[in-house]
Amino acid sequence: IQKYEKGTNRVGASRLQAIASILSVPVAFFFEDAPGQEAVAGNRGFAEDASMTFAIEFCGSPEGLQLNRAFVKIPDVKVRRRIIDLVKSLSPDDAE
Incomplete structure (x- = not known):
């Protein structure tokens, strides 16, 4: 997976179509938020929610x-x- 994330290897069109089919999403799903693309309201592809970034960072910390x-x-x-x-x-900000 890291090879694909870093761009060392590429995902071919047929493989991308197969992945989209398995996940039941259009191929365009993988290109959402790409430069030059218009954002579709309510669908951000694999973009992470800003509130989740904090949780992910905490879970990766030694204390987490x-x-x-x-x-x-x-x-x-x-x-x-x-x-x-x-x-x-105990937390000073009790926002959910």
Whole structure:
């Protein structure tokens, strides 16, 4: 995949058509937000949501990894919910 992301290898038209068919999207889906393309309202292709960028960065941090590993090991759903409530109460900005 990295070869395709970096442009070392290319995806041919027939392969791109097959991928689009499997994902049930038009081929144009992969070119949304490309330079010179008009944006289609409500459909941003694979563009990441800005709010998700923060979550992804946190999950990749040492603290995020430790927290996630420990959290998923808690078997009791009620305890996990209480931990979420605790963290929300400790955070200065409680925006969801």
